[in-house]
Amino acid sequence: MRKKVIAGNWKMNKLAADAKQFVADAAGKLPKSENVEAIVCAPFLYLPELVKQTEGTDLKIAAQNMHYEENGAFTGEISPSMLKDSGVTHVVIGHSERRQYFAETDETVNKKVHAAFAHELTPIVCVGETLEQREANETNSHVEKQVRAAIAGLAEDQVAETIIAYEPIWAIGTGKTATSEQANEVCTHIRQVVAKNVSEKAAEQLVIQYGGSVKPANVDELLAQSDIDGALVGGASLEVDSFLQLVEAGTK
Numbered sequence: 001m002r003k004k005v006i007a008g009n010w011k012m013n014k015l016a017a018d019a020k021q022f023v024a025d026a027a028g029k030l031p032k033s034e035n036v037e038a039i040v041c042a043p044f045l046y047l048p049e050l051v052k053q054t055e056g057t058d059l060k061i062a063a064q065n066m067h068y069e070e071n072g073a074f075t076g077e078i079s080p081s082m083l084k085d086s087g088v089t090h091v092v093i094g095h096s097e098r099r100q101y102f103a104e105t106d107e108t109v110n111k112k113v114h115a116a117f118a119h120e121l122t123p124i125v126c127v128g129e130t131l132e133q134r135e136a137n138e139t140n141s142h143v144e145k146q147v148r149a150a151i152a153g154l155a156e157d158q159v160a161e162t163i164i165a166y167e168p169i170w171a172i173g174t175g176k177t178a179t180s181e182q183a184n185e186v187c188t189h190i191r192q193v194v195a196k197n198v199s200e201k202a203a204e205q206l207v208i209q210y211g212g213s214v215k216p217a218n219v220d221e222l223l224a225q226s227d228i229d230g231a232l233v234g235g236a237s238l239e240v241d242s243f244l245q246l247v248e249a250g251t252k
């Protein structure tokens with residue numbers, strides 16, 4: 001049985017005091033359940049402090065991005081070894097906002113995924129189509145291309161450990177959620193792509209999240225779908241109460 005993974009992606013939000021307060025409040029109130037994993041994806045600046053705060057709790061801390069190079073003249077960047085050293089366990093890679101505003105490509109995503117595994121970080125790889133692509137019936141082919149590029153060259157067990165977040169771009173921060181059937185259809189397709197290109201075993205183990213306007217009111221229906229194993233949540237992860245409700249939904 002795959003675990004449910006609920007990850008809150010704070011994006012570029014919260015000052016240090018608010019971040020610390022959130023983690024202090026949330027970490028002690030997580031449901032005691034083997035079925036769900038709870039992650040907060042925080043801005044780089046706060047990572048070491050939040051990791052320290054969560055020691056001995058079930059809350060995991062993730063970064064929202066990283067460079068693929070080990071070190072060097074890359075002003076303003078953070079390396080995979082710096083992240084590992086900070087104590088984070090996961091890293092979000094290829095979020096659509098990074099692809100759109102920071103020239104992230106399928107190629108850099110693949111390099112980052114390899115770098116994550118080289119440093120024992122679990123990548124949360126984001127894929128998803130624009131509204132135009134959905135309307136042109138290109139959703140499955142586009143997402144397939146992104147997934148195949150992201151996992152190219154990985155070993156079977158690395159693919160099995162990757163988390164893929166399907167986030168239709170038109171549903172991010174818009175209040176428009178894909179219906180649970182629409183979301184599941186694409187997540188099923190992603191699993192089939194992995195089964196065909198890697199193995200049935202990797203496809204069976206792979207955690208696939210849905211992201212895009214997930215909130216306490218719609219999370220149960222999304223998580224009840226056959227191929228949705230969790231959620232990557234922006235807006236509704238900024239408040240402790242709603243984050244905890246989302247994690248609670250993952251225990252069922």
Ligand SMILES: O=C(CO)COP(=O)(O)O
Pocket residue numbers: 009095167171172173174175211212213214232233234235236
């Ligand atoms: O981009 C997202 C998470 O990475 C989704 O954001 P919202 O939940 O705010 O739509």
